[in-house]
Amino acid sequence: MDRAPPGVLRGLRFDNRFVAELPGDPLDTVQPRQVRNACWSRVLPTPVAAPRLIAHAREVATLLGIAEVDIASPEFAKIFGGNSLHPDMQPYAACYGGHQFGNWAGQLGDGRAITLGETVNAAGERWELQLKGAGLTPYSRSADGRAVLRSSIREFLCSEAMHHLGVPSTRALCLVGTGEAVLRDMFYDGNPADEPGAVVCRVSPSFIRFGNFEIFASREDNTLLERLVDFTIARDFPHLAGDPAERRRRWFEEVCERTARMVAHWMRVGFVHGVMNTDNMSILGLTIDYGPYGWIDNFDPDWTPNTTDAGQRRYRFGQQPHIAQWNLARLGSALLDLFPSPAPLEAALERYVAVYTESQQAMTAAKFGLKSWREQDEALVAQAMRLMREAEMDMTIFYRALADMPLGHPSADLLQECFYREDLRDRNETALTGWLAQYAARVREDQEPAAVRRERMNAVNPKFVLRNYLAQQAIDAAHQGDDAPIHELLDVMRRPYDEQPGRERYAAKRPEWARKKAGCSMLSCSS
Numbered sequence: 001m002d003r004a005p006p007g008v009l010r011g012l013r014f015d016n017r018f019v020a021e022l023p024g025d026p027l028d029t030v031q032p033r034q035v036r037n038a039c040w041s042r043v044l045p046t047p048v049a050a051p052r053l054i055a056h057a058r059e060v061a062t063l064l065g066i067a068e069v070d071i072a073s074p075e076f077a078k079i080f081g082g083n084s085l086h087p088d089m090q091p092y093a094a095c096y097g098g099h100q101f102g103n104w105a106g107q108l109g110d111g112r113a114i115t116l117g118e119t120v121n122a123a124g125e126r127w128e129l130q131l132k133g134a135g136l137t138p139y140s141r142s143a144d145g146r147a148v149l150r151s152s153i154r155e156f157l158c159s160e161a162m163h164h165l166g167v168p169s170t171r172a173l174c175l176v177g178t179g180e181a182v183l184r185d186m187f188y189d190g191n192p193a194d195e196p197g198a199v200v201c202r203v204s205p206s207f208i209r210f211g212n213f214e215i216f217a218s219r220e221d222n223t224l225l226e227r228l229v230d231f232t233i234a235r236d237f238p239h240l241a242g243d244p245a246e247r248r249r250r251w252f253e254e255v256c257e258r259t260a261r262m263v264a265h266w267m268r269v270g271f272v273h274g275v276m277n278t279d280n281m282s283i284l285g286l287t288i289d290y291g292p293y294g295w296i297d298n299f300d301p302d303w304t305p306n307t308t309d310a311g312q313r314r315y316r317f318g319q320q321p322h323i324a325q326w327n328l329a330r331l332g333s334a335l336l337d338l339f340p341s342p343a344p345l346e347a348a349l350e351r352y353v354a355v356y357t358e359s360q361q362a363m364t365a366a367k368f369g370l371k372s373w374r375e376q377d378e379a380l381v382a383q384a385m386r387l388m389r390e391a392e393m394d395m396t397i398f399y400r401a402l403a404d405m406p407l408g409h410p411s412a413d414l415l416q417e418c419f420y421r422e423d424l425r426d427r428n429e430t431a432l433t434g435w436l437a438q439y440a441a442r443v444r445e446d447q448e449p450a451a452v453r454r455e456r457m458n459a460v461n462p463k464f465v466l467r468n469y470l471a472q473q474a475i476d477a478a479h480q481g482d483d484a485p486i487h488e489l490l491d492v493m494r495r496p497y498d499e500q501p502g503r504e505r506y507a508a509k510r511p512e513w514a515r516k517k518a519g520c521s522m523l524s525c526s527s
């Protein structure tokens with residue numbers, strides 16, 4: 001492993017508090033094992049055959065203080081492919097556990113993620129740099145520590161798309177091809193195949209998950225649990241004041257509030273995470289771990305892109321708010337011993353419901369262009385959801401079309417683009433026309449100029465989302481050696497609420513060929 005000359009990434013300053021302030025594993029091999037009495041294990045990225053920079057997000061580079069000339073240097077791809085290190089990096093893999101699909105799964109940990117270090121930028125913001133797919137760690141269990149190009153493209157693009165949509169998310173600095181093959185059985189059907197490998201550099205103020213706390217509670221290690229809680233509050237929630245007990249109470253409450261707001265945003269933009277296990281829940285309320293996620297095309301609260309969850313559909317779109325609360329309850333149980341009684345934890349979980357409800361109502365009002373939410377609007381909105389679902393209307397196109405609806409003479413004809421099936425459109429047309437008349441009447445009560453309503457709607461209803469088939473097209477092109485569609489898609493997703501003339505194709509509904517195609521409507525956890 002090279003240590004890069006200090007000239008490269010010269011703008012970066014590291015302080016690496018996680019490893020400086022929390023206990024680490026004394027062993028430094030990648031032998032799979034249960035790691036006790038430690039929050040992390042020292043580990044180096046495993047070098048790859050031919051690191052090649054495929055894409056980077058210039059906004060994230062700017063955030064970190066990385067100059068364009070550094071990005072263009074061969075040293076950059078070497079560092080972010082795992083072949084070289086900045087002298088101040090102290091790479092590690094974190095120990096965490098998690099509830100997976102409703103069951104306690106024991107120790108999981110960073111099996112293929114390796115944090116390189118924590119940087120502090122000129123504005124004093126902390127940004128942790130983490131490689132995903134960088135090789136074996138003590139938490140890799142029986143897997144290979146690697147990631148395939150297709151899932152890395154999906155994580156890279158979606159992290160940035162979510163950020164630009166205004167959804168709290170971890171970010172992505174860059175995507176590096178490894179020049180190595182990775183063997184995957186994409187559908188777990190006994191047909192493994194070699195696929196190109198890649199490494200994404202994820203960026204977040206913190207990668208601490210609910211599962212980082214759960215693992216110590218499960219081992220009844222209250223000493224380490226308490227240390228991690230106090231570290232997290234000091235490093236990631238420095239604004240919290242009061243005595244230590246009050247700070248912990250406020251902290252858990254804030255985790256509940258942030259999670260509620262994050263999920264309300266998911267519901268607003270039609271994002272389905274796909275694997276809401278507690279090891280995939282960020283303590284900062286950021287969307288984290290982009291695996292078999294998906295975007296709603298035709299509105300269907302029961303839809304999940306994750307084939308691994310096809311039977312139970314635990315993580316379906318409409319269930320996400322409930323699952324987030326369940327996950328918070330698991331975190332609350334893990335923290336129980338640190339509180340004098342369960343009451344403050346229960347109160348915070350109630351706060352989740354209140355903040356979610358509040359956010360969801362404000363968001364729904366804005367999506368429909370209403371000045372503010374009224375109790376009576378519930379029926380009108382419920383009927384719209386029913387129609388969107390029964391008539392299989394495209395969620396994203398529906399809200400944008402509704403913003404343009406003339407209130408004097410609303411017409412279902414103006415929603416033509418939303419439909420996937422003519423028969424369902426015809427069957428629902430009368431009901432839809434009736435609903436539009438009611439809707440127009442309700443909006444007229446607000447007595448606002450049409451432009452004001454339209455602007456409010458278009459600020460929360462994106463025109464462009466990272467539709468599953470769009471990401472798949474970029475993946476197919478990359479497999480043919482053409483990276484341009486990745487750059488183009490990243491650029492489209494920079495301004496998801498703008499019209500972007502000439503780029504209408506990226507706002508089009510899912511084409512028929514993509515309805516059942518792998519990667520477009522169905523994804524497995526194999527990545």
Ligand code: AMP
Binds near residue numbers: 113140525527
């Ligand atoms: P996920 O469902 O992707 O959140 O992963 C669950 C756990 O499996 C985490 O501990 C991951 O680090 C680990 N994991 C997933 N894929 C791999 C892989 N290819 N190599 C090593 N560990 C992995």
Ligand code: MG
Binds near residue numbers: 279280
């Ligand atoms: Mg994960």
